[in-house]
Amino acid sequence: MLTYLSRKVATLPLILLAVSFLIFTAVRMLPGDPARVMAGPQATQDAVNDMHERLGLNRPFLAQYGIFLAGAVRGSLGESLHSKLPVTRDIAERFPYTAALALTSYLFALIIGLSAGIFAAIYRGSWFDHTAMILAIVGASIANFWLALMALNLFSVQLGWLPLLGADSWKSYVLPSVTLGVLPAALIARMTRASMLESINQDFVRTARAKGLSSSTVYLKHTLRNALIPIVTIVGLNFGGLLGGAVITETVFNWPGIGRLLVDAVRFRDYAVIQGVTLLTVLIVVSINLLVDLLLGVIDPRIRFE
Amino acid sequence: MNSAATERPGGARRKRPGLLRRYPNLTIGGAMTLLVLLLGVFAPLLTRYDPYLQDLSQNLQPPSAAHLFGTDEYGRDLLTRVLYGARLSLLEVALSVSLALVIGVPLGLVAGYFGRGVDQVITWCSDILYAFPGIVLAILIVSILGPSLINMLIAISIFAVPGYIRLTRNLTLSLKELQYTEAARSLGASVPRLLFLHILRNALAPVLVQASLTAGEVILTAAGLSFLGLGVQPPTAEWGAMMSEGRNYLGVATHLSLFPGLAITFAVLGLNLLGDGLRDQLDPRFRGRT
Numbered sequence: 277m278l279t280y281l282s283r284k285v286a287t288l289p290l291i292l293l294a295v296s297f298l299i300f301t302a303v304r305m306l307p308g309d310p311a312r313v314m315a316g317p318q319a320t321q322d323a324v325n326d327m328h329e330r331l332g333l334n335r336p337f338l339a340q341y342g343i344f345l346a347g348a349v350r351g352s353l354g355e356s357l358h359s360k361l362p363v364t365r366d367i368a369e370r371f372p373y374t375a376a377l378a379l380t381s382y383l384f385a386l387i388i389g390l391s392a393g394i395f396a397a398i399y400r401g402s403w404f405d406h407t408a409m410i411l412a413i414v415g416a417s418i419a420n421f422w423l424a425l426m427a428l429n430l431f432s433v434q435l436g437w438l439p440l441l442g443a444d445s446w447k448s449y450v451l452p453s454v455t456l457g458v459l460p461a462a463l464i465a466r467m468t469r470a471s472m473l474e475s476i477n478q479d480f481v482r483t484a485r486a487k488g489l490s491s492s493t494v495y496l497k498h499t500l501r502n503a504l505i506p507i508v509t510i511v512g513l514n515f516g517g518l519l520g521g522a523v524i525t526e527t528v529f530n531w532p533g534i535g536r537l538l539v540d541a542v543r544f545r546d547y548a549v550i551q552g553v554t555l556l557t558v559l560i561v562v563s564i565n566l567l568v569d570l571l572l573g574v575i576d577p578r579i580r581f582e
Numbered sequence: 583m584n585s586a587a588t589e590r591p592g593g594a595r596r597k598r599p600g601l602l603r604r605y606p607n608l609t610i611g612g613a614m615t616l617l618v619l620l621l622g623v624f625a626p627l628l629t630r631y632d633p634y635l636q637d638l639s640q641n642l643q644p645p646s647a648a649h650l651f652g653t654d655e656y657g658r659d660l661l662t663r664v665l666y667g668a669r670l671s672l673l674e675v676a677l678s679v680s681l682a683l684v685i686g687v688p689l690g691l692v693a694g695y696f697g698r699g700v701d702q703v704i705t706w707c708s709d710i711l712y713a714f715p716g717i718v719l720a721i722l723i724v725s726i727l728g729p730s731l732i733n734m735l736i737a738i739s740i741f742a743v744p745g746y747i748r749l750t751r752n753l754t755l756s757l758k759e760l761q762y763t764e765a766a767r768s769l770g771a772s773v774p775r776l777l778f779l780h781i782l783r784n785a786l787a788p789v790l791v792q793a794s795l796t797a798g799e800v801i802l803t804a805a806g807l808s809f810l811g812l813g814v815q816p817p818t819a820e821w822g823a824m825m826s827e828g829r830n831y832l833g834v835a836t837h838l839s840l841f842p843g844l845a846i847t848f849a850v851l852g853l854n855l856l857g858d859g860l861r862d863q864l865d866p867r868f869r870g871r872t
Contacts, residue, residue, distance in 0.1 A: 294710045305726050319658070417851035419802050421809050422825060422843030425832060520715035523808050528829070538718070539810055544727045554722055558713045565713075567613035 284569050288562060295558045296348065300341050303551045310547050312355050348555070354548035358541070363552040367534060371556070373443055374522055380449050381457035382518060388510070389461040393468025393507075398495060414461065415462030420521050424455040424528040427508060441530040448529075454524045460514045467510045473504035478502070492542030504575050512568030516561040595705040607862060611855025618849045622668035631665040633819045642835045653839040654827065656817075660837065664845050671849055673799045674735060674804045679836075681739035682746055683797075686788060690750025691777045695758055705751070708744040711796035716741045717803060726811045734813040738803050742796055749792050753785040787864040794857035798850040805846055822848050 311327035328334045353363040398407040432440040486500045523535035541549035602609045651660035683852035693704035724738035764802045805822030807813035814820035822843040828838025
């Protein structure tokens, strides 16, 4: 297990290094001069030159990357052109909102997706199975920002039950979490059903039944446990998609998270923020994928020895 | 013999189940996609309005007999704009899926066939792209290239490429070991001939399934980017951009967001069902699962 663990963990810094170089290069290709933006529209050429010097933009490209990397390792990602604050501070202020939104929507997706998938598999061919699977494929086809707009219109504008925008109370979490959680819930439901159906027909389930175990033990302990590998994989791999979805959902709900920070940064051409937020999302996705790999190794020991 | 009926041993004729019963996903998804295609292609013949001609005296009209989906803030007929939006969405799907295929499939073939260093480099690059959440990568690319239809399509294609590389590489790894490939190689077939004629031809079905399954995702991502103002720009009739305009009139003229969203759901649902149906038929692992 230790070898498996170290092999997987060793790839993380390498991928992050490559991604950071890619993002750094991409951001340097953005149109416009960051020094001029930072110095302000009225700044003289001398002031712009000074800013070039301060930001290290007149150094060779690789030297600039080295400075950026050394700063990133120390927890410094530069200064926002828009807010004039350190990027890490902007991110630290916004990230808890995105994390809370991602967790609540994934909790919603797991509860709905797993239970719908399990019951659809147990009652295969029933009206519940058909309804759940139709809803799942529709759920996988809806644009989450459209669902967000329609839910906002009904529950906030028309009925006035839930707050319109912002993140002030627990009620503010309901609509963004549900609308963001619909797609992963649909995917988890479909995968859980398919995976459960594959396990249900295996010999060990027949043996468990023949031993006289109760249905709940057969389904939850034997069938679901063996159906977990594809479910855990899809849950993990979809976390990146959820973070991507959060970018648009946060814009619709005026949610003060890093998704909206990224969209605003693109509008203001705030290079340092684009760089920082992109790097953070990649770090999260790569870490979650690593966690999934490790979890799969725990669930199924065969994976560790492949 | 009638193809729709089979003879029973006793002589009684039993009707074979229709297409809908045998291939429900394929039939319904195919019909929905065909409908979107026809509505998009024949949009100019189906409506008497111009999608871009403004008539401020008619702005924000609710749905009526004259304007079935109502009108937008500039008095343009919304049904007309939704129909023209179908054209653009199908064009987006065709162009970005083709671009991703053209880049991803040859790279996957080369990685799988040559292995070793070439494989490692290509897989490494693909893994790096995979580390980005799709829309975040698209936002990064669009912010470099600037917001426009073409740049958005390039961005969407780039984030779809790793999926095709992985799939084609894995298929090539197993196909190159099969006897017919060995036979072609021993007969002196060149590497391009082996890759594109022998291996690709047999990897085509799963690649097509992957293409149809990602087609719906293309529409959703393109609409999302346009909604954020990073894709197709107004006044172009694009579903995401139309919803972005309608967002300001929520509660006053909700139809501005409602109908483009319904159109997206219908088109994506059709493509997803079609993809599921194709996968059920072409991938033996899924046959009889539903």
